[in-house]
Amino acid sequence: MEKCDECNKGIVEKKKVDYEVLGVNLGKFDAFVCANCGETIFDGKTMVEIEKKAKQQGVWGIAAKTTIGTSGNSLDVKIPKVIIEFLNIKKGQQVIIEPLDKKRFQVIVG
Numbered sequence: 001m002e003k004c005d006e007c008n009k010g011i012v013e014k015k016k017v018d019y020e021v022l023g024v025n026l027g028k029f030d031a032f033v034c035a036n037c038g039e040t041i042f043d044g045k046t047m048v049e050i051e052k053k054a055k056q057q058g059v060w061g062i063a064a065k066t067t068i069g070t071s072g073n074s075l076d077v078k079i080p081k082v083i084i085e086f087l088n089i090k091k092g093q094q095v096i097i098e099p100l101d102k103k104r105f106q107v108i109v110g
């Protein structure tokens with residue numbers, strides 16, 4: 001029996017847990033879960049397995065650099081192909097854009 005490094009109270013148990021990336025469930029993987037705080041740890045071998053599954057499902061490392069351009073009085077953000085394909089968005093589609101803080105914003109696809 002191992003104690004949890006996070007809360008120092010709970011006992012860590014070996015369990016199969018669901019792993020989700022970008023809303024896509026990749027299945028169940030071996031993990032060590034704290035019965036007290038729920039801290040979930042995957043070992044290195046399992047992380048490699050998760051990464052492999054995520055790549056197969058096309059949900060690994062979907063982030064891309066882009067540049068803000070101008071369009072009349074507003075600015076526009078070019079959306080990279082990898083994002084377009086993942087979100088399945090099209091020209092003319094309405095989205096909601098909102099700031100999350102001073103450095104980040106999100107675009108919600110309706």
Ligand SMILES: [Zn+2]
Pocket residue numbers: 004005006007008009010034035036037038039
């Ligand atoms: Zn814990």
